Amino acid sequence: MSFDLKKLYEGFRDADTVLNLAEQIKQLAVDLPEPMQVMEVCGGHTHTIMKFGLKQLLPDNIDFIHGPGCPVCVMPKERIDHAAALASQPNVILVTLGDMIRVPGSKGSLAQYRAQGCDIRPIYDPLDCLTIAIDNPDKDVVFFAIGFETSTPMTAILIELAEQRQVNNLYFHINHVLVPPAIDVVMADPAVKVNAFIGPSHVSVIEGAKIYRSVVEKYQTPVVVAGFEPVDVMESILRLTKQRVAGVAELDVQYTRAVTEEGNTVAQAAVKRCFDIRDSFRWRGLGPIANSALQLNEKYRHRDAEIKFAQILPMTPIDDHKACQxxxxxxxxxxxxxxxxxxxxxxxxxxxxxxxxxxxxxxxxxxxxxxxx
Structure with a gap:
């Protein structure tokens, strides 16, 4: 069976469909028992909402609250200072994903350190780290790994390939974090009035929709896992509105073309082979959160940059700029x-x-x- 991929893609941005969904939401929202405060956890959803002006299509009693679902955004300054300290070593090549290069630490961004002569290489494919390490056998190559559950399997594959190929100069500074513990912290704050969630779609492709079931049950708050296109988001808002009007809280998957209940079990197995849960990890804006991040397990501890370079890594927590919110x-x-x-x-x-x-x-x-x- 064949289909027109471009036509399918454009369908998820169809203006008439979006406006029709908006009208259904407006009619239903009249019966909301209280204003619906929707947290879209993922930054990709935030950009869709802003780019396509979706908030302007909704009634006044439905609003968006932006969540902590951006792995670059939640990285505290001291972790960025770790990257800078590693890159400042004369025998180290620091490799990381693109956006991390410009995030300011307490003493400047990695882009500034790179301009001063540090060997810092932004990449888009983590597997490029293997080539860099093989091509530079006299250097210690450190991959500053970031991301939620979405990108963790690729780091796991990279670790296993490095081990299989005996690329012994490749190390890892692990900053992979987990969505559910962050949601718990958000919901524990009485000042936050979230009563509905749009679940991150890419995270859910890996981990499955099941990871939000505890959120629904613990907080009696509906969660709809949504795709990133305007029709996806608006349909998810409609589904959330229906739940709030009916007075129920359920886990729902709108993004059925990619998300299942169980997720990608092969990817999950790769992560389990390489990582353990950290006791605690400090998030920017949220503070220390128990069991909210990963670390290399005992089998791969010899590749842990935080152990190999422990003496040069600053450990003191660093606050944000006072003017920054x-x-x-x-x-x-x-x-x-x-x-x-x-x-x-x-x-x-x-x-x-x-x-x-x-x-x-x-x-x-x-x-x-x-x-x-």
Whole structure:
């Protein structure tokens, strides 16, 4: 069976479909018992909402609260300082994903360290680390690994390939974090009024929709796992509205073309072979969260950069710039325009905080699409 992929893709942006869904939501929202505060956990959803002006299509009693689902945004300054300290070593090549290069640490960004002569290489495919390490046998190559459950399997595959091929100069600084513990922290804050969630779709492709079942049951809050296109988001809002009007809380999957209940069990197995859960990990804006991140397990501990280079890595927590409200934004307590330096002292060209740097950050979305009505 064949189909027109371009036509299918455009269908998820069809204006008539979006407007029809918006009208259904408006009619149903009249019966909402209280305003619906929807947290879209993933920054990809935030950008869709802003780019296509979806908030403007919804009634006043439905609003979006932006969540901590951007791996670059939640990285605390001391972890970025780790990367800078590693890159400053004369025999080290630091490799990381693109957005991390521009996030400011306490002493500058990796881009600034690179300009000063440090060997820092941004990549888009983690497997490039193997080639870099093989081509530079006299150097220690450190992969500064970031990401939620979505990107963790690729790091696991890279670890196993390095072991199989005996690439012994490749090390890993692991910063992989987990979505459910962050949601628990958000919901534990009485100042946050979230009563519905749009679940991250790419995370769910790997881990399955099952990881949000505890959120639904513990907080009696509906979760709909949504795709990233405008029709996906609007259909998910409609499904959430129906649940709130009916007074029920259920786990629902709108993104059925990619997400199942169980997820990708092969990818999950790869992660289990390489990683253990950390006791605690400090998130930017959220603070230390128990069991919210991964670390290399005992089998691969000899590749752990935090152990090999422990003496040069700063351990003291470092707060954000006093004028920056990234922490409040990541906790759902503020929106980018509430920040006094948004669009003034803080822009994508001169970012003060991580939410403006990352292509998935809420501040970046508000700035990029500020002309959208």
């Amino acid at each position: 990234c922490g409040d934004i990541l906790r759902g307590l503020a929106k980018p325009k509430d920040c006094k330096v948004f669009g003034r002292g803080c822009t994508p060209q001169t970012p003060l905080g991580s939410c403006m740097v990352s292509s998935e950050g809420a501040c970046n979305a508000y700035f990029r699409y500020r002309g959208v009505k």
